[in-house]
Amino acid sequence: MKPCEGAWNKQHGAAGDTDRSACAEAGEPRCCEGAQAAGDPWKQCMDTAVQLALRAGQVVRKALTEEKRVSTKTSVVDLVTETDHFVEELIISALREKFPSHRFIGEESTSAGSKCVLTDSPTWIIDPIDGTCNFVHRFPLVAVSIGFAVNRELEFGVIYHCIDEKLYTARKGRGAFCNQARLHVTKETGIKNSLILTEIGPKRDPATLKLFLGNMERLLTFQAHGIRVIGSATLSLCHIASGASDAFYQFGLHCWDLAAATVIIREAGGFVIDTSGGPLDLMSCRVVAAGTMELAQSIAQELQTIDYGRDD
Ligand SMILES: O=P(O)(O)O[C@H]1[C@H](O)[C@@H](O)[C@H](O)[C@H](O)[C@@H]1O
Ligand SMILES: [Mg+2]
Ligand SMILES: [Mg+2]
Numbered sequence: 001m002k003p004c005e006g007a008w009n010k011q012h013g014a015a016g017d018t019d020r021s022a023c024a025e026a027g028e029p030r031c032c033e034g035a036q037a038a039g040d041p042w043k044q045c046m047d048t049a050v051q052l053a054l055r056a057g058q059v060v061r062k063a064l065t066e067e068k069r070v071s072t073k074t075s076v077v078d079l080v081t082e083t084d085h086f087v088e089e090l091i092i093s094a095l096r097e098k099f100p101s102h103r104f105i106g107e108e109s110t111s112a113g114s115k116c117v118l119t120d121s122p123t124w125i126i127d128p129i130d131g132t133c134n135f136v137h138r139f140p141l142v143a144v145s146i147g148f149a150v151n152r153e154l155e156f157g158v159i160y161h162c163i164d165e166k167l168y169t170a171r172k173g174r175g176a177f178c179n180q181a182r183l184h185v186t187k188e189t190g191i192k193n194s195l196i197l198t199e200i201g202p203k204r205d206p207a208t209l210k211l212f213l214g215n216m217e218r219l220l221t222f223q224a225h226g227i228r229v230i231g232s233a234t235l236s237l238c239h240i241a242s243g244a245s246d247a248f249y250q251f252g253l254h255c256w257d258l259a260a261a262t263v264i265i266r267e268a269g270g271f272v273i274d275t276s277g278g279p280l281d282l283m284s285c286r287v288v289a290a291g292t293m294e295l296a297q298s299i300a301q302e303l304q305t306i307d308y309g310r311d312d
Contacts, residue, residue, distance in 0.1 A: 077204060101122075105124070130144070130257060146158045156170060174267065178241075186246050249288045
């Protein structure tokens with residue numbers, strides 16, 4: 001079933017055409033709705049995120065089959081295209097116009113030198129195309145990811161699988177959805193019999209590959225049913241939220257891969273932690289996510305760390 005803004009609003013309750021002048025006059029808006037009831041302070045922001053993700057997804061879907069200009073970033077396999085840049089600019093310029101006091105962390109702006117710092121201010125955390133390598137190869141697994149945090153707490157996440165037209169959304173405390181269906185994680189507690197997803201990350205030196213393959217080998221010796229690498233961290237994390245797999249781990253992803261998906265998994269009843277077994281550190285470039293804390297901890301215990309530094 002295709003997502004549409006009308007259906008989405010029906011499900012989540014459409015934001016009225018509220019007067020945001022109160023917000024604008026306040027300078028640093030306390031909310032996106034101005035007069036909107038205080039009990040729902042970020043509804044307008046999430047509505048806007050959904051509209052922009054759907055619009056950006058149309059651009060990506062059309063560009064998937066077209067010729068691309070490809071360049072590289074941190075390694076020869078860390079790819080970026082003009083569409084990544086175009087989509088990030090489309091999203092951030094629209095958000096900056098509507099919410100001028102908010103802050104923005106974008107994958108491609110960060111690559112171009114913008115500071116990647118999470119403050120207490122309302123902050124948008126954006127991956128314009130997650131799965132750029134898939135996009136370059138016309139492999140149909142790509143997503144637009146928009147996360148939102150206030151006071152360093154993740155408030156909502158929107159991930160649009162723009163080829164399958166699946167819109168994953170979640171707001172803190174209000175459940176997680178794919179189009180109109182509620183999402184629930186699995187209850188698998190052991191590595192044995194679990195289906196685990198991971199991603200390779202952009203480093204390909206022999207030492208990194210040895211650690212990456214060693215981690216997979218260790219989990220497979222625990223008789224995991226399987227390990228999958230699909231080329232998109234955000235869509236892998238959405239599969240955890242939807243119960244299509246039991247756990248995900250990675251070294252080498254970023255806050256823009258994690259922000260939206262973390263809200264979606266938590267609201268689907270799952271857990272997102274650090275690879276040390278401690279609490280998630282959004283800027284640490286590493287994660288373990290699972291339907292149960294038992295499985296997340298069991299995987300974390302088996303992982304050898306691959307150092308990718310930090311986003312901030
Ligand atoms: O660059 P995009 O936004 O495509 O994100 C991907 C990273 O590039 C990969 O290193 C990483 O391994 C994941 O595949 C992640 O989704
Ligand atoms: Mg990206
Ligand atoms: Mg990404």
